[in-house]
Amino acid sequence: MKIPEGIKYSKDHEWVKMEGNLAYLGITDYAQDSLGDIVFIELPAEGDVLASGQPMGVVESVKAASDVYMPLSGTVKKVNNVLLDNPESINKDPYDSWMIAVEPTDASELETLLDHVEYKKLCAKL
């Protein structure tokens, strides 16, 4: 199970990577492994304003559909549309497969997220 250092994690198994003023979001290695083969995703539109905890997209494996939740509040600035045709890349490279980039509404929300040590502990308990 890969849990890289230097990025933040949510309890719902999303990762957050800050680059400049944008937060790139994706799902973790643990999440892709639990879902199995990902065959379909849905993403929000650029400009959507989403609150922390709100669904921002859907990831579907062969067996089931799962919501992906916003780990923080923000405005969608970029959408990784390439993933729509290659959802399997999330299985292969979950941390390179960012789904959207948002401009956070409240930078302090970042502090409420887990670091790699805390996230590792969370996964160990599951």
Added chain:
Amino acid sequence: MKKTPLYQVHQDLGGKIIEFGGWALPVQYSGVLDEHHTVRNAAGLFDVSHMGEISVKGPEAGKYIQRIVTNDISQAKKNQVIYTPMCYPDGGVVDDLLIYKFDDEKYLLVVNAANTEKDYQWFRSNLQEDATIENISDKVAQIAIQGPMSEAILQKLTRINLADIPFYGFMDKIELDGVNALVSRTGYTGEDGFEIYLSPADAPGLWMKLLSAGEKEGLKPAGLGARDTLRFEAALPLYGQEISRDISPLEARLGIFVKLDKEVFMGKEALKKQKEQSPGRKLVGFEMIDRGIPRHDYRVRFDGKDIGYVTTGSYSPTLNKNIGLALLESAHAQVDKTIEIIIREKPLKARIIKLPFYKKRYKK
């Protein structure tokens, strides 16, 4: 959760265990897609020990079964397997099952795992003939080997010429590398293959022998996930989805397994009436035009009106499309018609297509 005799083997080999109908079984090993393609192109090994086995013996065993199921077993020969629905008096389905005929006085019925107890009670409460019924599920393990390489792999373990077992035929007391088993050319994937019934104590050993015998041919263990996508592409019904207490076999396109010219059987009057008036609902296949994966229970609409629901929907690994089976009002069940599937509250376009999605490749 009940465990099959192969539970420890699944754990040791890295199967991902889930709960299914009260049983702990692997949903996948290497991954649903990989296992699915392996079965279509080579062969896969499935633990189906959760299936229920009920023995029916006695002078009137045949007469009894003939009265309780919808298919006609009067012409069945020894060592033949017959697929049949079994109905309530109102035409709803109790279960669908396989009937193995040993001789006129001895049959084995193989039923869906989750229905085993219900079926057993049903069989007992409807018995009027001279026959005895026994639930032997706990004494029987079942392994399925499915895919075009199945025969070549299984042949390595036995002196019996497997080519002598026809489609829906079986041989009893076959020796598979020292293990005594019943082998039938049956399955639930749309591919050639075999189902092997044996003593629970022998199951782990045979599983490992099969895996090593099939290594060169690419045999892999497979789970419930691939079993479902495989049967779905071949449009084989699943109890609780395509057929149920509330769906008749005529609605579910299983009319050829309902022999209305039989003298008497449970559900005959209701099914005959349904056939004369033509059933109100019909199962159809469809493929998505818009982006989205249909799932079980999603609503289907046409022209703003609710016309039915999805019984099974999935991404199809073989066709690389999103497809589904839906039970629709008969008037709307026309090939090429554009319908709407409600996915997360959005109506998305789909087209009704011919079934099956995948042409079965049985060896007949």
